[in-house]
Amino acid sequence: ATRITSRIRTTLNVELPLRALFETPTVAQLAGHISKADTARATLIGVERPAEIPLSFAQRRLWFLNRLEGAEASTYNLPIALRLTGTLDRTALEAALRDVVERHESLRTTYPESADGTPYQKVFGVDESWSGLEVLDAAEEEVEILVGDMAGRGFDLIAEAPVRTCLLAVDVTSHVLVVVLHHIAGDGWSMAPLARDIATAYEARAEGRVPDWEPLPVQYADYTLWQQTMLGHESDPDSALTRQITYWTRTLASLPEQLELPWDRPRPANSSYRGDLVSFEWDAELHAGIVTLARQSGASVFMVLQAGLATLLSRLGAGTDIPIGSPIAGRTDEALDDVVGFFVNTLVLRTDLSGDPTFRELIERVRETDLAAYANQDVPFERLVEVLNPARSMSRHPLFQVSLVLQNNPQAEMTLPGLTLAGQSTRSQAAKFDLSLGIRESVSADGSPVGLTGVFEFATDLFDRSTVDLFVVYLRRLLVG
Known part of the structure; x- marks a missing residue:
């Protein structure tokens, strides 16, 4: 969706919100939005650089x-x-x-x-x-x-x-x-x-x-300078940065300091960042069911997975106010498509399970939360931490401790003449968060769901492998049901 809006910006010189693609998903419907859209923001180009x-x-x-x-x-x-x-x-x-x-x-x-x-x-x-x-x-x-x-x-x-x-x-x-x-x-x-x-x-x-x-x-240096110009300054009440910070300050007010989960050990005073992985595969039938539910709900596969993960965490004892961190590509201009650099931003997606919603009702809540977050995705997570100033601890990540990633970025593919290439394990022993769920979709040539592969990364300071194995079982059971 971000790539489509970037292409529209470049080609038609208008600024289209991501929400428009969810609410008007056909070309004819989208044309109505485009005719009323604002002029596109400043183009990202190479500029003269300061000494530092x-x-x-x-x-x-x-x-x-x-x-x-x-x-x-x-x-x-x-x-x-x-x-x-x-x-x-x-x-x-x-x-x-x-x-x-x-x-x-x-x-x-x-x-x-x-x-x-x-x-x-x-x-x-x-x-x-x-x-x-x-x-x-x-x-x-x-x-x-x-x-x-x-x-x-x-x-x-x-x-x-x-x-x-x-x-x-x-x-x-x-x-x-x-x-x-x-x-x-x-x-x-x-x-x-x-x-x-x-x-x-x-x-x-x-x-x-x-x-x-x-x-x-x-x-990348051009992007850095453009980012500062585009976002403006917090001293300017009309700047994009100020408007988006206001949104996040309101949305994340009174956020839980940490999620209470069934840890196998007490949280240490200082995180060691040691981690381990539990890998899993889900079949085409479950994948197809998730895709169908997402389409019926006017949502994305990610939103259905987020609703499932939030439900799991809630039933494990984390309550009904579930903040989940998730990366977003941050490449909001076509000029960045082929640049190697650190553009990804992290969004805090606050999931509300109060009132015992049905799963479809929860997906609707998640959809509204996520679309609003995408419209305010430019505020860097790092600045958000400074503004919200949560209680700091060397034992946990600020604002959220559980993350969700749907790997749908372009796959890295490389062909070298005269050589056959295969991936070699680089198994990570580090865990940035208490729990991190990463899932990748596989589809056939005609786009049909083939299955989902996933990895649950966990902090060994807190969890045993056997516990996280059970989390995978429970999550699958929730999504199948």
Whole structure:
């Protein structure tokens, strides 16, 4: 929906709210909205930069956490590992990775402090920031350990570029490529353009030429400056930032400090961020039922899943006021589609289960809550925490402790000539939240539901695996019913 409104903005120069797509889902109905819509906001373009480029709102919190937790912390690492089977041109691969780092400024940016302690973006040339592709010989039994070690190694964001690469050479025809980004330089959406650019550059370098891709229309630093201009200042009562902060202040008033769940252990004074995963698969029949219910309710699959998760948490003892955190892509301008960077924002979706609603009534409540949240999605979560100023604790995440993610961003796909690619496990041992439910849809060529795959990530400070196994069983039972 965000991509459609971005395309409408670019093509027709009008600003269309996401709600319009839910309330008028046909082209004919949508045309009526467009004819009455406001003129589009300022276009995102490359601009002249100041000597010290500020961090985006989202980057500020990650920078602060990096300084607080220390450079050895890997909580916000994004690791990718690919098994490459076949004839690999190592020289071409290293050149391709260098090309990609040169293409995306976010991969060659550090975040030092100015004289007054304010962090800023310092963009380097590729020769200054790119340390090359590390190559290690590895026995097959060492691969998983080495990948885990690399995925778990933190970044010093003040002095170190937020990406590192390594090639594990198992034998002549078997290699494992590991790419680790810090979240400050990338997000889930970034994985698709990153993979595509690596593939394009590798194919070109293997053929002895440079990549012939189109230059990116903007870089992350341009987005940062545009974001500040677009949102305006809180001192201006008519600014977008002020209006949206007013909405969130009202919507999240008297939010529960934390959800009371059936923990296996008391919450420690300081979270260790250690985590584990429970994976599951749901069949096509359940998937189709969720899709049908969403369509009948004028809602999305995400909204049905949110209603299910909120119901589960409530029945586990969390009450009837359930805040659930969820990421939103944040790429509200078409110019950002192919840029590697940290655009994702986090929304706090407050789910009201008071009054014993039916499940369909709950979906209607969730729909209204979410559409209003999407209309106010530009306020950075980090700023919201500062404004609401909840009771701070090193033992829990502020404003919410349970998150929900529906992975429907473009899949990262990469094809390299002469090679067969397969994913290599980079199993995370970190948990940012008490519980985090991630689900991905699979569909057939004609769009029919094929099934859902999911992961329940949990904090081992609080939960045993057996407990979370039961949560999955209960959630499925709720959705089937």
